[in-house]
Amino acid sequence: MIRRVVSVTVAAAILLSAGVVARADALEHQRVEAIAELTALAAQAHSAAQRTDYLAGAAERAEADTADRAAVLSVRPAFVVELKALRAALDGAKGKVDTEAHRASALSAQQTVLAERANPDTVTAATATVHALTAKVGGEVTAWQAAQSSGPGGPAWTTSGPDGYARVRAALDRVGGGGVGLYESSSCAGGNAPACANSSGYIKYRADIANWSESRLNWAMAHELAHIHQFRVWGALNSSSAYGSLFGGDPEFLANCMAVVRGYPGSVGCNGEQQAWASGIWVGAVR
Template sequence: MIRRFVSVSVAVAMMLSVGIMARANGLDAERTEAVAELTALAGTTRTALQRTDYLEGAVERAEDDTADRAAVLEVRPAFLTEITALSTALAGAKGKVDTAAHRAAALSAQQTVLDERADPDTVKNATATVHALTAKVGEEVATWQAVQLAQSAGPGGPAWSTSGPDGYARVRAALDRVGGGGVGLYESSSCAGGNAPACANSGGYIKYRGDIANWSEGRLNWAMAHELAHIYQFRVWGALNSSGAYRSMFGGDPEFLANCMAVVRGYPGSVGCNGDQQAWASGIWVGAVR
């Protein structure tokens, strides 16, 4: 009986011991899980704090960037005004002065302004550069006009009147294009009492009526080539008028010969000439009367 009681007591004790151990193990597991959760929570908290710091920094940077861009945008209109002024100056300088370097500098300044996002002083400096370019182009055009007036004025006065400097420049460019770069040119309404659009003088210069400055390029080139031909005729005038070939091939007509000489230069008018006439006329350009 006593042995049975002892056996039962031992069994109960063992069961209690196992239960206590199981409970202890369960508590350890719960503690481990709780520690893991707290660790994860702490990590999440740190991440959240880091994100908050990053966002605050990003907001500050964005505010700074916005302020910088606003400052740049504020000074851009002045740059655009100067670019417009330079474009007008360059258009007025066409055919008068070489503006390639000025255009390149303006394009560089424009790209600098387009790329700039933070520093308004960079835009201001570019604006000053373009303003200086405009002034430079204006000075060069004024110098060109003064030189043209001094070098090309004929005996009748200034180089131009009704055609203006731009009209004169267009006629001058046509004369230069056909080979008359060293020939004087000035506007006059005196050619055939104003009935002829242009005429050559034996003194070595050409006069033009103001309205031909508006002629098409092809017609204007032909007119200047025709008048330049007369200048070359004057240089061999005596031999020319003594030439039997001139009388037989051109009827002694200097206008017909001038048209044919223009054809030789590549500027045909409304009156053509055959191959033999062109070959003979080409000699006048080099001072040869065959």
């Protein structure tokens, strides 16, 4: 009987121990799962914190970028104003001074401004550059006008103005008279002739021819330039029998033919023999 009680007691103890072990295993499993869940939650929290930090930084960068762009945009209008002023100065300088280098500098400044997104100081510096270019062009035009301001009998122009003068000057340069003086005057044949050449080596023009067509103006300047070359060989020219036979000793007819040779025909033409003879006067040869 005592043995049976002990046996039952031992069996119960064994069963109780097995239950305790099973319960401990279950608790350990739950603990492991809890730790794993906590680790995952911690990782998620860390990831969320990192994303929050990234988004906060991105927002700060976007705000800073927006502020930079706003600062750049705020100084652009001043650049546009200066660019318009330079464009007007360049237009006014046409036919008077060479502005290619100034145009290239302005284009470079404009490209710099268009590319700038963050630094307003870059735009401000470009604005100052364009302002300086405008002042430089204005100074060069003023110097050009001063250089043209005097000639035989007075200023280089009066009623034709600087633009009219520049147009006639360009025509004379175009036909080969770059080194020849040019002045406005109404004294050519008492005002009846639109232009005339002086034996001292300069040409005068009547104000209205500044409005002539380009082809007619080119012819007029080629004709007067021909007279300048005639004056250079005047003695030999008037002693030439060929001059008398081919042109009747008429310097106007010869000047027309000389203009034809240069590629600027007027209303009066000349034949091949006359052109061949007239071409020599351009190089100082009288045959």
